[in-house]
Amino acid sequence: MKLVVMIPSYNEEETIASVIREIPRSIPGIETVEVLVINDGSTDRTVEEARKAGADKIISFKKNKGLAPGFRAGLETALSMGADIIVNTDADGQYDGGEIPKLIQPILDNKADFVLGSRTKGTIEEMPLQKTIGNRMATWVTRNVSGLPVSDGQSGFRAFTRDAAMRLNVMSDYTYVQETLIQAANLGLVYTEVPILFRKRTGGSSRLISNIFNYAKRAGVTILKSYRDYQxxxxxxxxxxxxxxxxxxxxxxxxxxxxxxxxxxxxxxxxxxxxxxxxxxxxxxxxxxxxxxxxxxxxxxxxxxxxxxxxxxxxxxxxxx
Structure with a gap:
């Protein structure tokens, strides 16, 4: 079995190397582990640091396109690399790569197609109040729209089977987190969650949620469009x-x-x-x-x-x- 860990990255030269080195290369039940970095038009040394840290494959956009296009390209590339299981994680080091074996275990046990790493069920070292409130509101909406027992709809630490990844079609140009959950529910994918550790960010401010109100507006539009398309x-x-x-x-x-x-x-x-x-x-x-x-x-x-x-x-x- 082959595992591909994909890391969408934008100007993360300070943390990308430690994120890659933290990914375990030997996991019971997995024969091969490869790391895929999606460089989303970075203007710093993200690519150089990723290559030095041992990334197996790096794909790059000429300009910054956003998280959803990066995620979409990552899934397509990971599948072309022959992945049987795909894990998505962030490049800022807030998710613990050492927890990947725990994240993919339900898939290895043939109990899930889609596994979400839940911060709210695990441990959160630090999260600003506005993001905590925004995450709870978005999770509540996503849970009611999708019908899945989602406890952390904003988590980017998630794992998919090969078949699940082929069935997901991310259409949003902004974020994938809510849309993939709504799609999973409507596709009948078996969904589960595992508790994870969410660490304090060390590489500056968030590249995605620099403005919580703008994020709420754009994520809300994504949820409404997804619900409209499926219901x-x-x-x-x-x-x-x-x-x-x-x-x-x-x-x-x-x-x-x-x-x-x-x-x-x-x-x-x-x-x-x-x-x-x-x-x-x-x-x-x-x-x-x-x-x-x-x-x-x-x-x-x-x-x-x-x-x-x-x-x-x-x-x-x-x-x-």
Whole structure:
């Protein structure tokens, strides 16, 4: 069995070497451990430090693209390297590489497809208050949207089976953490968590969450889009129902007046009520159409999965010759 540990990195010259050296190269049940660094347009010595520390493969973007594109490229590259299990970790050293054997054990035991390293179930050495509040709020939303028993929806320390990685299709341009959980739930992947240690950051401020409010806004949009794509009927039914209820409330006064006097009045309220009712029923119809398209999306995802599988099998066959 081959394990590939992928490390998305952006200007982490101070910590990348220690992160790589901390990754265990000998793990029971694993024959080969390789380290993949995704250099997200770093302008410092991240690449040089990673190479000196023993990274097996480094891919680089010409400019900074963000965490989601880096994660997506990392999954694709790790699969092409022949990974049976893929672990994602951060380059800032806050996750303990020595806990990778514990993280992948449920996969080795054939009990999970997707394992999340939970900081809230483990030990947190330090986390700023605003990030603690933001993490709890995002986790609550992710847990309710996905239906998974997620305790730490923002954790980047996670492991995937080869099959799970081939089925995940990250579409966001910002962050992958919530989207992959929502996808895992809708794909029926077996999910579990293990407690981990989250250490104090030593390499400066966070490259991803420099502004908690901007992060909350962009992550929230990602969650809403993911939920809309996988639960379109529920989404549009809710929105349509809100419009219809609002229409009935606004139209109640002119309706009662008409029933009691048989004369039409309150024209403004009546027009607004009609508009809201039309929009509400139209939205529900759009939800029905979107639900039909969701069925087509499932077929497309299955075709994409099979194409990935065929392509990677061909690559591995050529590499073994």
């Amino acid at each position: 379109p009927l529920r989404t549009f039914l809710f929105l349509g129902s809100v419009m219809i209820v609002a229409g009935f409330i606004v139209g109640l006064k002119p309706l009662l007046h008409y029933l009691s006097t048989y004369t039409v009045a309150f024209y403004g309220s009546a027009m607004v009520a009609m508009l809201l009712l039309i929009i509400g029923f139209t939205t529900i119809v759009l939800g029905l159409l979107a639900d039909i398209m969701r069925t087509q999306k499932k077929v497309q995802d299955e075709i994409l999965y099979r194409l990935k599988k065929l392509e990677l099998n061909t690559i591995n066959t050529n590499n073994n010759r």
